[in-house]
Amino acid sequence: MRSQAAAIQKLAQKENPAFFYARKRMGEARAKLDVAASQKATDDALFASLGVDGFARLDDAELVPLLTARCGAACRSNDAKFFIRLGRVLRERGAVEPGKLADILVAGWCGDRSRPGLCFFTDEALAEFCRVALGNERLTLDVVRKTRQRLGLKKAGKARITKVEKVSGEIIVS
DSSP states (O other): HHHHHHHHHTTTTTHHHHHHHHHHHHHHHHHHTTTHHHHHHHHHHHHHSSSTTTTTTTTOTHHHHHHHHHHEHHHHHHHHHHHHHHHHHOOOOOOOOOHHHHHHHHHSSSSSSSSSOOGGOOHHHHHHHHHHHHHHHTTTTTHHHHHHHHTOOOOSSSSOOOOOOEEEEEEOOO
């Protein structure tokens, strides 16, 4: 429950009236030690943050632990209403814009005259290229691989590029 509260507090820095109201109810429920009301208020805060375009994304670092914990709890308690409500919120929200990682993969997949296509990279080299290009050292091989698969990007035969490094501000591939 503490990790959920921490995630919600990080989300609270963003502006969303429904979210703030739900967060206020969470505090009141905790003060009364009312677990059911606290869980309902936590769900309301989660749905309020997801229901507004541009407020929170499903891959938001602050939202992932909260959403993961709540979905797990809903599974364990066989709470179908939670998943129905989550589905409605996500459907009403509309299409999710692809992230920067997806943009890099799609834009560079076939390459051009000055750069080789990303379709010729091994998964390890592709992950390293994305880390360097995005400046995100925490980007994992699994995230890059799953994003590539989700986008339907196919490898072009045997991978030829196995190493990526950044030398004096330039990305060098070999």
